[in-house]
Amino acid sequence: MGMKNHEMVPLPLISAIAGIHRGAVARTLSDLCKHKLVAFERTKKFDGYRLTVLGYDFLALKALCSREVVGSVGNQIGVGKESDVFVGGDIELNDLCLKFHRLGRTSFRKIKEKRDYHKKRKSASWLYLSRLAAAKEFAFLKALHDKNFPVPKPIDVSRHVVVMGLIDGKTLCHMDHIEDPAKLYDRLMALIVKLGRHGLIHGDFNEFNLMMLEDERIVMIDFPQMVSMDHPNAEYYFDRDVQCVRNFIKRKFDYESDDYPRFHEVERKTNLDSELEASGFTKQMRLDLNKAYDEGNFLAHCEADDVNEGDEGSSGDEQDKDRGEEDDEETPENNDDDDDDESDSDEGTIIQEEDEDVDKEELKQTEVESQQQMKALGKSERFNTWLSTATSQLSDVDLKELDGECPLLLHPREVEREAELRAEREAYIQAREEADKEEEEMMEETGNSGNIEKEKKKSVKSASKTGPKSVTSTGSTIIPPDEVKRRASLEAFRNKEKARLKVKGKQCAVRRGRKENRNIIKEYDGWI
Numbered sequence: 001m002g003m004k005n006h007e008m009v010p011l012p013l014i015s016a017i018a019g020i021h022r023g024a025v026a027r028t029l030s031d032l033c034k035h036k037l038v039a040f041e042r043t044k045k046f047d048g049y050r051l052t053v054l055g056y057d058f059l060a061l062k063a064l065c066s067r068e069v070v071g072s073v074g075n076q077i078g079v080g081k082e083s084d085v086f087v088g089g090d091i092e093l094n095d096l097c098l099k100f101h102r103l104g105r106t107s108f109r110k111i112k113e114k115r116d117y118h119k120k121r122k123s124a125s126w127l128y129l130s131r132l133a134a135a136k137e138f139a140f141l142k143a144l145h146d147k148n149f150p151v152p153k154p155i156d157v158s159r160h161v162v163v164m165g166l167i168d169g170k171t172l173c174h175m176d177h178i179e180d181p182a183k184l185y186d187r188l189m190a191l192i193v194k195l196g197r198h199g200l201i202h203g204d205f206n207e208f209n210l211m212m213l214e215d216e217r218i219v220m221i222d223f224p225q226m227v228s229m230d231h232p233n234a235e236y237y238f239d240r241d242v243q244c245v246r247n248f249i250k251r252k253f254d255y256e257s258d259d260y261p262r263f264h265e266v267e268r269k270t271n272l273d274s275e276l277e278a279s280g281f282t283k284q285m286r287l288d289l290n291k292a293y294d295e296g297n298f299l300a301h302c303e304a305d306d307v308n309e310g311d312e313g314s315s316g317d318e319q320d321k322d323r324g325e326e327d328d329e330e331t332p333e334n335n336d337d338d339d340d341d342e343s344d345s346d347e348g349t350i351i352q353e354e355d356e357d358v359d360k361e362e363l364k365q366t367e368v369e370s371q372q373q374m375k376a377l378g379k380s381e382r383f384n385t386w387l388s389t390a391t392s393q394l395s396d397v398d399l400k401e402l403d404g405e406c407p408l409l410l411h412p413r414e415v416e417r418e419a420e421l422r423a424e425r426e427a428y429i430q431a432r433e434e435a436d437k438e439e440e441e442m443m444e445e446t447g448n449s450g451n452i453e454k455e456k457k458k459s460v461k462s463a464s465k466t467g468p469k470s471v472t473s474t475g476s477t478i479i480p481p482d483e484v485k486r487r488a489s490l491e492a493f494r495n496k497e498k499a500r501l502k503v504k505g506k507q508c509a510v511r512r513g514r515k516e517n518r519n520i521i522k523e524y525d526g527w528i
């Protein structure tokens, strides 16, 4: 929640959102840091915590487990430019495919090449964008599956994770031999036309996004750039998909044909594109996602704080660049901090950048370790200081003066307060003793001194032990007006004492806590 508008979420805000005391939150966060689910970052001005990619994965998996959609996670079966794909199992251990969207892994330059987008950059949250990408994929999967398109079965989506059916096949790029290339060619072209008839264009119809089953049927596994047939550049995208298939079959299986679909020949039957508008993936989400692709900045989550602010380099004309080349530039291990968005694609520069990344990572790790040590040291120092102050204050307290009170070990602040109260109480006891003495004398004068004397003594004794107690008198006596006044003021003092000790109700404390939280959230609102 905090990361909606904070790159690093400050501790007070986390505590306010969680509704947990700051100390407990700090302890929990330090545990999470140990497991690399959150990371602590310190900059010149602010410090705070951010959710890591792993932390976000855990959140999504936790939700999917609670819904009993996912019961297990297995090996990684694929690494896309913008995703990690794992095999998984449901609670009955049936196979599933878990696709974790990771917008931000791919560099700006590569996104631009793929997406035909350019324009200026602006910060975008990788959490939000990954979530949007997942929502979009799930909405498309569902719509296409409902229309009997050959796509994996959509099962569920949570945050940035899409759960779908596992396809037991090979991606076309891994197929070295097929029985009948002409049949494959026809199948692929038929699929492009079928999409067109439903008002859609794949936009990235290539051998990396298509899988082949054992019986040579084709399954579309990825369609991140699907556009409507009404798109202003629809014809361009359509022709590009067709050409992509022609090139691939020619290159890989040495088959060529002049028979291929043309954009104007496609007869539109249904409007799946407009149906998709009404799906879970709203227009606003589409706009946000496209804007992010346009602006190309997915670096909000990068580990290194000195992220290069790259410029706008290549244009959309480079889109047809061989996919293989791009894959060579990928660094799968370095899964969340690619920042090589320069227009220059020189291999040497890329290797140098990777080395720098490794150095930065090491540096960062040592920094984090030293921070943790400092924190631990800081804590023990604080404890030692507190202990020595408390000891010295305790030694100042004269236990005899407590006059029978249990000499408990108190916090230094309580000791101070006790001392203040004691002074007030002594004054009060003294005043009361005087009053009782006078009263006693008056009683003696009136001849009623017998049992009353004993009573008074007992009363004074108990008052000196336990503080203010009500004054009792068993005999009838005439009390002078001055004495009445004094007693009234003593009573008032006692009531004041009682009011000070009054504990506020639980409800009041809850309300106060909520109010404080609201104020903290307000205070940090919009701070990035």
Ligand SMILES: Nc1ncnc2c1ncn2[C@@H]1O[C@H](COP(=O)(O)OP(=O)(O)OP(=O)(O)O)[C@@H](O)[C@H]1O
Binding pocket: 077, 078, 079, 080, 081, 082, 083, 084, 085, 097, 099, 152, 164, 165, 166, 167, 168, 171, 208, 209, 221, 222, 224
């Ligand atoms: N449903 C699935 N069943 C089996 N394997 C899958 C499935 N979905 C994806 N994969 C595997 O994961 C790999 C990457 O998936 P996908 O192409 O969807 O990721 P991506 O990040 O969108 O990739 P890119 O943008 O590079 O095409 C695929 O090449 C494929 O091997």
